[in-house]
Each structure stands twice: as structure tokens, then as C-alpha cells.
Amino acid sequence: MKMTLRWYGPGYDSVTLEQIRQIPGVTGVITTLYDIPAGEKWPKERIRELKKIVEDAGLKIEGIESVNVHDSIKIGTPDRDKYIQNYIETLENLGEEGINIVCYNFMPVFDWTRTDLAKMRPDGSTVLAYDQKVVDTIDPQTFFNQTNDNSNGFVMPGWEPERLSHVKELFEAYKDVDSDKLFANLVYFLEAIGPVCEKYGIKMAIHPDDPAWPVFGLPRIITGKESILKLFKAVDKPYNGLTFCMGSLGTNPKNDLPAIIRAVGDRIYFAHVRNLHHFAPGVFEEAAHLSSDGTFDMYEAVKALHDTGFDGPIRPDHGRTIWGEKCMPGYGLYDRALGACYIEGLWEAIDKAEARGV
Numbered sequence: 125m126k127m128t129l130r131w132y133g134p135g136y137d138s139v140t141l142e143q144i145r146q147i148p149g150v151t152g153v154i155t156t157l158y159d160i161p162a163g164e165k166w167p168k169e170r171i172r173e174l175k176k177i178v179e180d181a182g183l184k185i186e187g188i189e190s191v192n193v194h195d196s197i198k199i200g201t202p203d204r205d206k207y208i209q210n211y212i213e214t215l216e217n218l219g220e221e222g223i224n225i226v227c228y229n230f231m232p233v234f235d236w237t238r239t240d241l242a243k244m245r246p247d248g249s250t251v252l253a254y255d256q257k258v259v260d261t262i263d264p265q266t267f268f269n270q271t272n273d274n275s276n277g278f279v280m281p282g283w284e285p286e287r288l289s290h291v292k293e294l295f296e297a298y299k300d301v302d303s304d305k306l307f308a309n310l311v312y313f314l315e316a317i318g319p320v321c322e323k324y325g326i327k328m329a330i331h332p333d334d335p336a337w338p339v340f341g342l343p344r345i346i347t348g349k350e351s352i353l354k355l356f357k358a359v360d361k362p363y364n365g366l367t368f369c370m371g372s373l374g375t376n377p378k379n380d381l382p383a384i385i386r387a388v389g390d391r392i393y394f395a396h397v398r399n400l401h402h403f404a405p406g407v408f409e410e411a412a413h414l415s416s417d418g419t420f421d422m423y424e425a426v427k428a429l430h431d432t433g434f435d436g437p438i439r440p441d442h443g444r445t446i447w448g449e450k451c452m453p454g455y456g457l458y459d460r461a462l463g464a465c466y467i468e469g470l471w472e473a474i475d476k477a478e479a480r481g482v
């Protein structure tokens with residue numbers, strides 16, 4: 125595995141590349157061109173410029189998170205082919221620059237959803253949290269406004285303000301899109317981008333839905349082992365792979381995380397490792413990465429990645445906000461750095477135990 129950190133790029137991230145490089149074991153970043161709206165083509169010069177910034181800091185771009193998919197592609201409107209063509213050209217430009225892991229998601233309207241971006245824990249740290257009861261009693265527009273207002277002034281992925289004015293129209297546009305249609309549109313998209321992925325060895329790593337069930341009446345289709353395997357069967361090509369996101373799949377306590385890793389195996393191209401603390405069904409908060417701070421057995425998950433020969437980029441995921449840091453909720457430096465070292469410690473122990481035949 126290659127330990128990485130997500131980095132939003134110059135001007136969008138409170139964390140610097142110099143800081144990231146000082147985290148032991150971190151050799152690369154997962155980044156993006158954050159200012160380019162979904163559906164637009166990424167110019168080659170911009171990719172090259174980003175690559176140079178990262179490499180000048182002594183790091184490597186290990187993958188892109190994300191190249192976002194335009195809503196027309198998800199809805200399946202007649203203009204989708206235009207946006208798919210732009211996506212293909214973006215992949216071509218990334219491939220030309222030697223970048224070949226692309227994380228994306230296929231969630232309608234909203235990206236990840238949390239009802240509290242700064243829930244205070246007893247130790248004074250704050251975390252992102254979710255309570256289904258809140259989602260059940262709020263309208264999507266209000267929810268969108270609240271999420272934006274509470275982001276410490278940072279633009280959060282999937283919650284870009286320019287989308288704000290379109291929430292109602294987007295809901296209208298999705299009204300006939302059920303889970304079958306959304307799935308068919310995903311398959312259409314993946315088949316269309318197949319040739320460019322195969323030409324450049326690009327691995328498309330779909331990010332699971334977060335939370336792993338329908339919210340605001342919108343369908344969610346990548347929610348657990350069965351739906352992931354269904355997608356791999358529908359487009360049975362190596363470029364069609366998974367971002368194994370523990371926090372997202374783990375929102376549903378019925379998802380057996382190590383079992384999903386073992387079932388999906390070598391189609392996991394990128395891993396997000398984090399811990400959640402569950403209070404009740406549909407009520408959870410994000411925890412420190414350590415097993416004892418949350419509900420997941422982090423050792424068992426990392427062991428499953430190790431056992432399946434995972435050699436792609438891995439990153440700590442949302443961290444707590446600690447030590448007075450001012451940062452985008454979930455994306456501070458300190459707790460993610462602690463998370464990276466913890467995951468590396470687990471990995472080293474598993475590696476050495478295996479080498480000694482323990």
C-alpha cells in the first residue's frame with residue numbers, strides 16, 4: 125500500500141504539501157482540480173501544473189479524487205453524451221500525465237451527507253455526525269444551506285455553492301430516476317469510457333454512497349457487497365473497480381467490512397480507512413481512527429486489505445478537529461496524520477507477523 129493524504133489543491137486546503145510530507149510514511153497525495161465544475165474538461169496544462177506543484181514538494185499524485193460526474197450523466201438526459209465526451213477527454217489528459225487512478229461517485233444531487241459538521245465530543249474535539257431523524261424532518265434546500273453555513277468558510281466537496289440555487293431543479297430532474305435507471309445510467313457511462321480507460325490503464329474506483337441508503341427520497345445504488353458485485357458483473361472489466369470507503373460502507377452496521385474487502389479483492393484500487401461510532405441504527409458520529417474509539421475493528425479491516433494483496437493508495441479519511449485547528453470539517457491535518465501513522469503501525473505489525481509465520 126501507498127500511504128497518502130487527500131489534498132484539495134492550492135487555495136482550497138488549510139493543509140500544505142510541506143506539512144503532508146512531514147507525516148511519516150506519507151509519500152503521495154490524492155488531489156483534484158477543485159475549481160473545475162463537474163462536466164467540464166480538465167485541460168492538460170492544468171493537470172501538468174498541479175503535478176509539478178506536488179512533485180516540487182517531494183510528493184506524488186497517486187490518484188484523483190474526484191473527477192465528478194455531471195448530473196446529466198446520472199439522470200440520463202439526451203445531452204449526457206456531450207458530458208461523457210468531456211469526461212473521456214479528461215481521462216485522456218490524466219492518462220497522458222501518467223495518472224491512472226480516478227475516484228468518482230454516482231450519488232444523485234448530494235454527495236456525502238452529515239447532519240452535524242462539528243459535534244462536540246467529551247474531550248473537546250469535534251466530529252462530523254449523522255442522525256436520520258434530522259434528515260427525515262428537514263427539506264433538502266434548508267439542509268444544503270445549513271451544510272454550507274457550517275463549513276468554516278471552506279468549500280466542501282459535493283457542496284459547492286453554485287449548486288445551491290439548483291437544488292429544487294435537480295430534485296425535479298431526478299424525479300423519474302429510480303435505482304434501476306440510475307444503475308443503467310452508470311453502466312452506460314462505464315461502457316462509454318471503457319476504451320480510454322483501457323488505453324491508458326486507468327482504474328475507475330467508484331466511491332460507495334454515504335450514507336449507504338437512500339436519503340431525501342433519492343436512490344442510492346452502491347451500498348454494500350451485493351450492489352458492488354452487481355456492478356462488477358454488469359461491466360466485467362478490470363478498469364471497473366472500487367474505492368473501498370470504510371466510513372461510507374460502515375454507515376450500515378449490517379455491512380461486514382472485512383468480508384466486503386475479501387469478496388471484492390483485487391478490484392479495490394483505492395482505500396479510505398476510518399472509524400465510526402454507532403449509537404443506534406442511523407445515528408453515528410465519526411471517531412478517531414483507533415479501534416477502541418469507535419465501532420469498527422480496524423485491525424480486521426487492514427488485515428483483510430493486507431491479505432488480499434492490496435497495493436494501491438490508502439488514506440486516512442475524515443478526522444476529528446483537534447488541537448484548535450481551523451480547517452474544513454473532517455479534513456484537518458492533525459487527526460488525519462495520527463490516523464495515517466496508526467494505519468501504518470497496523471500494516472507493519474501484520475507484515476512482520478506474516479513474515480515470521482505467526
Ligand SMILES: [Mn+2]
Nearest residue numbers: 369372396441
Ligand atoms: Mn470515502
